[in-house]
Amino acid sequence: MKHFDDIKGFAFDLDGVLADTAKFHSQAWQQIAEELKIPWTPELESGIKGIDRMSSLMLILNSAGVADNYTEEQKEALAKRKNDHYQELIGTLTPDDVLPGMRKFLDELKANHLSMSIASASKNAPFILEKLAISDYFVGVVDPSKVKEGKPAPDIFAEAAKILNADPTTVIGLEDSAAGIASINAADEISVGIGDKGLLHEAKINFPSTADVTLAKVRSHLNW
Numbered sequence: 652m653k654h655f656d657d658i659k660g661f662a663f664d665l666d667g668v669l670a671d672t673a674k675f676h677s678q679a680w681q682q683i684a685e686e687l688k689i690p691w692t693p694e695l696e697s698g699i700k701g702i703d704r705m706s707s708l709m710l711i712l713n714s715a716g717v718a719d720n721y722t723e724e725q726k727e728a729l730a731k732r733k734n735d736h737y738q739e740l741i742g743t744l745t746p747d748d749v750l751p752g753m754r755k756f757l758d759e760l761k762a763n764h765l766s767m768s769i770a771s772a773s774k775n776a777p778f779i780l781e782k783l784a785i786s787d788y789f790v791g792v793v794d795p796s797k798v799k800e801g802k803p804a805p806d807i808f809a810e811a812a813k814i815l816n817a818d819p820t821t822v823i824g825l826e827d828s829a830a831g832i833a834s835i836n837a838a839d840e841i842s843v844g845i846g847d848k849g850l851l852h853e854a855k856i857n858f859p860s861t862a863d864v865t866l867a868k869v870r871s872h873l874n875w
Contacts, residue, residue, distance in 0.1 A: 655873040659821040661760055662811035662835075663789075664701070665771035667827035668845055668861065670748050670783055672773070673700060675740035679733045680707060687729075689715040701828030703772045703801040704730050734775075741775060744782035751862040757788045759866040766790050770811035770824065770834075772801050790814060803833035808840055823869065829853070843869065 666673045680699055681691045695714055699707040708730050712718040721729070760767055769776050769792040776793075780786040791814035798806035812819040824835035825843045832854045835842035844854030845861055856872045858864050 655870040657821050658765065658823055658841075658873070659817035660766035660768065660812075660815035660823075662768050662770040662808055662815070662822055662824045662840065664824075664826045664828070664831050665769055665773055665776050665779060667700070668750070668825050669753055669785065670744065670750055670779060672741055672744070672779060673827075675737055676707075678740060679737040680711060682736060683708075683729055683733045684711050687711075687715075687717070689717070701772060701802050701826070701830040703795060704734065704774070706801060708733070738775060738778075741779055741782065744779060746782075746784040749783050749785060751860070752864055753861050754785065756861075756864050756866065757785060761788060763866065766815045766817070768811040768814040769793060770807045771795065772807065802828070802830040803837065805834055805837035805839075808835050808838035812838065812840065825864075826854070827851075841873070 663669060666676065676699060677696050684691045684695070689711055695711060698710050705726070708726055709718060712721065757767065767789045769780065769789050771793070772795050773779065774795055780789065780792070793807050793810045793814065795801060795807060798810055800806050808824050809819060812822045815822060819839045822840045823843055824840045825845060826832050826835060827845045829850055832842050832844050832851050836853060842854045843856045843858065844851030845858050845864065848857045851857060856869065
């Protein structure tokens with residue numbers, strides 16, 4: 652594990668790390684599932700966490716064994732309808748919706764001249780950052796449509812390191828999903844899991860919630 656002095660930057664997931672937009676994803680996907688008469692289960696709600704839009708749709712369709720009943724055009728239309736509803740929901744976000752402790756953490760990183768980028772599967776990330784009034788903290792946002800594979804593949808976090816102009820081994824990634832932690836680790840970055848340690852057991856560093864994340868604590872984990 653790297654010493655903290657080697658760290659050049661931080662790559663952030665968005666949903667569940669900077670803001671609780673995951674609840675909006677759930678609401679929008681649940682609406683689609685109910686339209687299709689597919690039971691919405693805790694397993695589906697957990698399964699869509701951290702993965703991209705079409706992967707989420709396929710997970711829902713496959714849960715009922717009906718994926719082959721829809722053409723690619725119909726699947727695209729379903730995904731668009733979900734996203735239209737999701738955009739209506741995230742349009743209600745304000746700066747007060749930044750998760751506890753995270754604005755202070757961003758300020759700490761900025762004060763210590765540590766660069767930051769966004770590694771989110773969400774194509775709506777720039778809009779969400781704007782609504783939260785935190786866009787200026789980040790040197791760039793990965794465009795998930797431009798990477799070959801989504802999480803848990805390393806592509807998104809590898810691209811986030813490129814945006815930071817940093818070697819992946821000098822980047823710390825923050826995630827709240829198992830797929831995201833797998834992505835960070837596969838990119839050869841240092842993974843910080845925020846949430847249930849049992850679920851995020853592959854993370855190098857764990858915090859129970861965003862409110863627990865501070866620069867001093869991250870430094871202490873790397874310098875012990």
